[in-house]
Amino acid sequence: MGIYDYSAITLSGEEKSLADFQGKVLLIVNTASKCGFTPQYKGLEALYKTLQPKGLEVLGFPCNQFGKQEPGAADEIGAFCEKNYGVSFTMFDKVDVNGGDAHPLYDFLKKEAPGVLGSKGIKWNFTKFLVNKDGKVVKRYAPTDKPEAIQKDIEALL
Template identity: 50%
Template sequence: MSIYNIDVNTIKGEQQTLAPYKGKVMLIVNTATKCGFATQFKGLQKLHDTYSKQGFAVLGFPSSQFANQELSDDSKVAEACEINFGVSFPLYAKIDVNGSTAHPLFQHLTNEARGFLGSKSIKWNFTKFLVDQNGKVLKRFGSKDTPEQIEKHIQKLVRVPTHA
């Protein structure tokens, strides 16, 4: 299955696939606005702003599966992300990332990039998956891996503008 064919719902409830991201590097993150790692939103936004013109996008997928640290309503999630953290990168509808109710996107991501000791399950909020321009899941980063630590991996993948 191609990552680009998986159906996702935007934070506004519109169904789409990830096809618009073909040819782009993606950092897909399970987020939670009430999590202690929510300070990473600012770093994620900075990555998105810095590299979007080179074919990079951060995609946020809110989840309440870890200590119920996400707001109950998608519109409240969007508002909190924008007001509290300045988020303008794409956010999607709240989903499950683990277990029998895990969203197909996260089933795909966890099958392709295993965690510690080969684990498929996501341990906490702000687990990040780096996907290349061809839709290949390259690497999984844990909650403690900051956007600043991940930046060097993104730099290796994005298109560097050529100078005349």
């Protein structure tokens, strides 16, 4: 299976296939509204606004597995992201990224781009995966990697 074989439910409740993003560079991020890294939404939105016309799509996947920092329902998450950070990129409904109930997309991402020392798990909110136009996972970024710091890597793929 490849990245385009997966789908997920958006915050508005519709199933969206990642095949809809074929030919685009993707930045896939597990997010949370009550995390020390939450201000990265601002940087993610800035990347999206700047590079979306050139072919970037940012895909946000809220997750409540780390310190229960995403407790809200889909409508609360959407309202928070829009009100506080003006998020206009695609946001999906809450998913698990680790464990037996992990979304299959995240099992795929972790297999394709393991973490430090080959770790298969996601360590915290705002772990980022960069996917090229052909659907290949090319890099994994730590939560501490700010969106603006990875802009050059994204631009190289556009």
